Amino acid sequence: MNVYDSHRMASMLKDMGFIETDAQEDADVVIFNTCHIREKAAEKVFSDLGRAYLIKQERQNKGLDTVIGVTGCVVQAEDKEIIKRAPYVDFALGPLRYYRLKEVVEEIFNNREAKLLDTEFSAVSKFDFLPENKAEGGCSYLAIQEGCNNFCTYCVVPYTRGVEVSRPIKEVLEEAKRLVKTGSLELNLLGQNVNSYHGEDENGKERNLAYLLNKIAEIDGLERIRYTTSYPADVDDDLIECHKNLKKLMPYLHLPIQSGSDDVLKRMNRRHTKDEYLRVVEKLKEANPDIGMSSDFIVGFPGETDKDFRDTLDVVNKVKYIQAFSFKYSRRPGTPASIMDNQIEEKVKKERLQELQDLLFDYQLKFNQQSVGKVMPVLFESKGRHEGQLAGRSPYMQNVYAEADNSLVNKIVQVRIKRASTNSLKGEVI
Numbered sequence: 001m002n003v004y005d006s007h008r009m010a011s012m013l014k015d016m017g018f019i020e021t022d023a024q025e026d027a028d029v030v031i032f033n034t035c036h037i038r039e040k041a042a043e044k045v046f047s048d049l050g051r052a053y054l055i056k057q058e059r060q061n062k063g064l065d066t067v068i069g070v071t072g073c074v075v076q077a078e079d080k081e082i083i084k085r086a087p088y089v090d091f092a093l094g095p096l097r098y099y100r101l102k103e104v105v106e107e108i109f110n111n112r113e114a115k116l117l118d119t120e121f122s123a124v125s126k127f128d129f130l131p132e133n134k135a136e137g138g139c140s141y142l143a144i145q146e147g148c149n150n151f152c153t154y155c156v157v158p159y160t161r162g163v164e165v166s167r168p169i170k171e172v173l174e175e176a177k178r179l180v181k182t183g184s185l186e187l188n189l190l191g192q193n194v195n196s197y198h199g200e201d202e203n204g205k206e207r208n209l210a211y212l213l214n215k216i217a218e219i220d221g222l223e224r225i226r227y228t229t230s231y232p233a234d235v236d237d238d239l240i241e242c243h244k245n246l247k248k249l250m251p252y253l254h255l256p257i258q259s260g261s262d263d264v265l266k267r268m269n270r271r272h273t274k275d276e277y278l279r280v281v282e283k284l285k286e287a288n289p290d291i292g293m294s295s296d297f298i299v300g301f302p303g304e305t306d307k308d309f310r311d312t313l314d315v316v317n318k319v320k321y322i323q324a325f326s327f328k329y330s331r332r333p334g335t336p337a338s339i340m341d342n343q344i345e346e347k348v349k350k351e352r353l354q355e356l357q358d359l360l361f362d363y364q365l366k367f368n369q370q371s372v373g374k375v376m377p378v379l380f381e382s383k384g385r386h387e388g389q390l391a392g393r394s395p396y397m398q399n400v401y402a403e404a405d406n407s408l409v410n411k412i413v414q415v416r417i418k419r420a421s422t423n424s425l426k427g428e429v430i
């Protein structure tokens with residue numbers, strides 16, 4: 001979601017006449033779009049800001065002005081902290097307020113004494129104010145839903161992104177068509193809880209994600225659809241049908257379980273048990289036997305016993321994820337879990353994370369190895385690590401590298417897979 005928001009901010013600044021640069025020393029405006037999900041991400045902001053301040057001072061010595069802004073969830077959660085620890089920040093906008101970027105940047109340039117902070121949880125939707133966006137490449141994100149009502153006890157999202165809001169069907173379809181028209185072959189529909197999407201159609205009737213997926217699949221020129229991130233208890237039968245019937249829907253689903261222990265899931269305030277989750281996966285696999293699953297896991301949640309942790313490993317052995325993200329529980333201020341008894345010590349969290357990741361990587365490597373010899377459609381997105389090489393994605397979100405001409409960027413090309421490692425595949429364009 002932050003990548004999507006950052007693109008939208010960049011496109012607003014481009015509309016104002018700014019040019020993007022990779023070199024911070026050259027930038028008149030620097031914006032940090034921040035994440036608050038775990039402590040490490042949130043702390044990184046302050047070290048990045050410290051570096052930006054040094055660059056600002058160096059530029060000042062050369063007579064150049066620099067505006068420093070912070071956006072995203074750290075602003076929402078730590079607005080006072082930012083001003084205290086980084087008083088040189090010119091403006092700070094919460095994740096629902098960055099649609100004001102143009103006006104804010106203009107105001108700061110007009111009055112260099114001004115400081116602007118805006119973390120309103122407004123009734124207006126930022127999407128009503130954002131200028132039209134275009135595709136940045138063959139693969140685009142499209143936010144269809146934002147915020148979350150689930151209140152998992154470890155998670156800051158409901159406090160930083162607010163309550164769940166779905167964008168209306170018409171608005172999403174217009175953006176989807178525009179992205180396809182300007183070059184996107186793949187759309188990844190985004191939301192913190194994307195499968196509880198319930199946007200209104202033109203008659204004011206609420207429609208689910210399956211309805212939207214069917215509509216989006218009708219767009220000519222669009223080849224691939226994905227959606228992320230889903231909540232297990234909100235996977236309905238209509239959505240499962242989509243995995244059976246919609247050829248454009250990729251055979252890959254990120255469906256976080258977080259923990260395999262029913263006790264832990266309960267204390268996490270998740271609305272599903274281990275068996276309910278496994279049943280959803282089973283139904284998805286019945287609908288499309290080729291589907292590859294991915295998940296998020298948290299280890300070391302308060303009170304997690306060794307038996308609880310074994311239940312998590314058991315889920316991994318049953319689902320055989322083709323990819324996954326796993327994290328040590330991070331205590332987030334203001335969340336219910338942060339004041340629970342029996343916080344787990346760092347050493348135990350570290351050991352459990354290592355064991356879980358070893359197992360996850362084993363399955364990921366096995367899956368990648370099974371790809372060797374197969375021919376798959378790869379959507380090339382950028383230059384690869386080596387000269388003459390391009391990097392792209394398989395239908396299963398695997399990173400694929402192949403020798404190929406630059407003219408194949410943003411195209412879907414058949415590639416024969418020759419080699420596999422845990423994180424990527426190497427292939428040959430055929």
Ligand code: 5AD
Pocket residue numbers: 037038154155156256258296297298327328329330331332
């Ligand atoms: N500690 C560790 N991981 C977390 N996540 C969310 N909150 C926390 C936390 N406090 C993870 C969850 C979620 C992913 C985006 O981040 O696994 O699915």
Ligand code: SF4
Pocket residue numbers: 148149150151152155156157158192193231
């Ligand atoms: Fe956070 Fe996801 Fe739970 Fe919502 S469903 S509270 S975003 S972990």
